Amino acid sequence: MQGGDDVFALVLETSASAVRAGDAGNASPVCSVSVEAADDDAPERSERVQRAWRLAWQRLGRPLREDGEEKTSSEKVAPSIEHGSDDRGATSTHATQPVLMVEPALPWDATTRRALAQFAFYSLDVPGLFFLRSAVATTFCCTSVTALVLSLDDDGAIAAPVVNGYLLQKALQHEPGAVIRWHRGVSNRPIDQSPVPLSEVEHLLFPTLPRLVFDAISACDVDVRRDLFGNILVTGDAVPRIAGGALVPRLAEEMAEICPHLFKSRVAEASTKGVLHRGASPAWVGGSICASLGTFHQLWVTRDEFAAAPDTVLEERCP
Incomplete structure (x- = not known):
């Protein structure tokens, strides 16, 4: 999965319930840690994510800057990413590795992004970073540029249209009521036990999921609807919890019923x-x-660029 220039970036993927961390270009992460579940006493979402990032960082063997303060000019590591080595352990240290942050399926708002970028730069001490939408990352995995990505996790159900590699946020549909938390009263099974039959959660998912997909696609330009109906990707941490792989065939049947006759789902x-x-x-x-592509590396946001324009640079460079 290597490609482009030898820049050894790290990837931190954050879902509603977990953070996965590892080297770009590899087929699987090095470690996975849980994100604290939200409740009335839980801290803000960005703080819960920071706690999980900190633990993942430690498991990767990376040191932390505990004070979280900006370094002086003499302390700063040059944020250049035009370096690397065939021997990762020799010259590619944590201080020279930019980090690709894959957001949850329910995207972070600008305030959360800014808080997490500040934490990454000044506590994790990274020289550069980029925020990538989860739905866009999923299309990269599936070698697609246009798809409707339907995610199921502890944030609920999120239908996200991706067109030519860009998430159409205005068309995104979210149903928090379609939450699959078997350990919170939906099922009598303890969490992390055997997957549940679709019949046990069917009332949560149908007809909600087909409606979400249909509404998200209908909110897009008519010229791209055929491609979106023809490439619906189901993903999310909750999907493996449904036994027998029954969810996708059932959704396919439902979409065939409501799909416009001019299109094929x-x-x-x-x-x-x-x-x-x-x-x-x-x-x-x-x-x-994505992070292993040489053509992508010009997009990294450096620490100095963030310090100069913290309110605008992330939204401009990481749409």
Whole structure:
């Protein structure tokens, strides 16, 4: 999965329930840590993510800058990424590795992005970073540029249209009520036990999922609707929890019923069995591919660029 220049970036993929971390260009992350579940006493989302990032960073063997303060000019590491070595352990240290941050399926707002970028620059001490939308990363994994990505996780159901490699946020549809938390009253099974039959959660998912997909595609320009209906990708941490792979066939049947007669729908699971390595997710693999491309490296946001324009640079460079 190597490609382009030898810049050994790191990939941090954050979902609603987990953070996966590892080297770009690899087929699977090095480690995965849990994100604290939200409740009335939980800190803000960015703080929960920071705690998970910190733990993942430690498991990767990277040192932390505990004070979180900006370095003086003499302390700063030059943010150039035009270096590297065939021997990763020799010259490619943590201080020279930019980090690709793959967002959750429900994208972070500008305030959260800014807080997490500040944490990455001044606590994780990274020289450069880039925020990549989860739906876009999933399309990279599936070698697509246009797709409707349907994600199911603890944030609920998110239908995200991606057209020519860009997430159409205004068309994104979210249903928090379609939450699959088996450990919170949906099922009597303890969390992390055997997957549940679709019949146990069917009332949460249908007809909600087909409606979300249809509404998201309908909110897009008519010229791209055929391609979106024809490439519906199902992903998310909750999908493997449904036994027998029954979700995708059922959704395909529902979409065939409501799809306009001029279009043909096609539904597939992004993490098709046998394609992904253990512990990997489509979004992490897509981020790994993306961060290993030489043509992508001009997009990194450096620490100095963030310090100069913290309110605008992320939205301009990481749409």
